[in-house]
Amino acid sequence: MNLENKDSSFFSKKDKSDPYCQIQVGAQLFKTRTINNDLNPVFNECFEAVVDQASGQKLRIELFDEDTAGADEELGRLSIPLEVVRKSGEIEKWFHLEGCKHGELHLRVNWLNLSTNPRNLDRDVWENEWITADKPIHPALLMVFVDSVSNLPYPKANLEPSPFVELSLGRTTQRTPVKVKTVNPLFQTKFLFFVKQPEGQELKLKAFDDGTRRELGELNIPIISIMNQPNMEIFQQTFQLVHGIHSSPVVVTARLRTFVPPENTVNSFDVPSAAYGTGQHIERAEKRSQLRETNNGFQNHTDSNVPLKASSNNNGSAVIQSRQSGRCQSRPLTRSLSSLTASSSTSHFRSGHNFVGRLKAGNNTKKVGNHHLQALHSASYK
Incomplete structure (x- = not known):
């Protein structure tokens, strides 16, 4: 919120920026709608993306002022390493936008796990978490x-x-x-x-x-x-x-x-194969006895809250949910940062072959306003 005004000029002091967000996860790009003449936009939009590896990749958000007469001007940007999200499980804080005088983004990011339990489809947590989202959340x-x-x-x-x-x-x-x-x-x-x-x-x-x-x-x-x-x-x-x-x-x-919150599972992030896997199970079937030996009791992992091991039986997924609201404040020139808020929530990851993340924008409780962005990244296959 309180974004930098790029449309103000000597002839017109009343015009305000027309902001929109671009979200990038790897080679996948998403764009929110444009909010005209508003320095405190509320996007309330959801996006889903696929990620093959958290390590070395970032969730990038850029805010622009749409200009029909010329090139769009940048209002600020933010990047979050996906590895940080994976290790943290949940991130909820205000981020200062870079490349602008003021602006904050409030993000709530969560990592989610994959489960073989069909009963998770009956959970109401998705509707409760994303009740203000413009698109349905996939369980x-x-x-x-x-x-x-x-x-x-x-x-x-x-x-x-x-x-x-x-x-x-x-x-x-x-x-x-x-x-x-x-x-x-x-x-x-x-x-x-x-x-x-x-x-x-x-x-x-x-x-x-x-x-x-x-x-x-x-x-x-x-x-x-x-x-x-x-x-x-x-x-x-x-x-x-x-x-x-x-x-x-x-x-x-x-x-x-199915997607499940990380509170009910134990993750094995120390073993890279447990976090991502190779995806070979999806290509060639292995004997069930081999799978059981590899997983050491795979069938009970979900119910007993034991993390799935990376093998032909397991997948990992993460959902990055984010709510955004922005607010601008003056900052020292040495920081040259801007403030637009975003909050992101819920992500799950279970050791396996898929890393799924959702980034969603939602309402913020702060008076400055809010934006909801959601991006979902996931699935690592070699």
């Missing part, structure tokens, strides 16, 4: 690995297809790379989907020919069917992509994980 994460497809049909006579597979869950659609001129493509591609409610949702797979754009087969997998499997996962299971009377076997691995 679960679906990881999918599309291995291969066999015996795809020809889109036209004597025309070998160049296939790709499109995956959709809700309004989110992702796709594999195109494999040129083959009816037996080997994709070995990983995907992440945030899940709001497993009931009634389906993971839809459709194969297409890149040249003709003709459909080569389709398959629907109910999320509830994955949830009902042991540990909410399926390994290297063969399904059928159906196109008319033709069917093409497709090999898929899928894993559903």
Whole structure:
């Protein structure tokens, strides 16, 4: 709040900055809406992102004044090492914005864990935490690995297809790379989907020919069917992509994980593999006996509050929630900092293969006002 006014001029003293925030996590960028003519903006917006490693990466927030007549001017910036968030579990404080005369950002950041317990989907904590958010908070994460497809049909006579597979869950659609001129493509591609409610949702797979754009087969997998499997996962299971009377076997691995607060779990951050894992479990199924030996009692980890070990059975995820409100105060020139507040909350991490973070902006109790930003970063796959 109390942001620096970049629109004030000799001819017009009444104009104020039109601020918006840009959030960056790795190569992923997010942008809030612009709040016109306001030095104390309230964004109340949520974003989700995927992070492969906390070490060496930062959550970056930049505030700009939108200018329709020229280049947007920076109002301040802030960066927080994700490793600090991971180790702290929760961060809630006012941060001074850099690169401006005044402004603060109040952030509440939390790290969340991944769990194999489907009962966590019934928790009301997400609605309570993000009741002022503009988007729903996802209580679960679906990881999918599309291995291969066999015996795809020809889109036209004597025309070998160049296939790709499109995956959709809700309004989110992702796709594999195109494999040129083959009816037996080997994709070995990983995907992440945030899940709001497993009931009634389906993971839809459709194969297409890149040249003709003709459909080569389709398959629907109910999320509830994955949830009902042991540990909410399926390994290297063969399904059928159906196109008319033709069917093409497709090999898929899928894993559903719920988010849980760190208060109920013990984290193993001393072992890098326990924090991130390699994600190989999503690519190749291992024997259940090997998994049990590696995890030393994996099935009871969630209920007994023992951290999951990094192996083909575990994932880690973190949710970075943030609420922002800004306020400007004069600072000595030696500090040249600005004040816009943001608060971020709840993040969970459980040793495994995914680091998920949410950053969200929310209301602040201080009179200066508030902004809600949420960014979610997660999932490390080698």
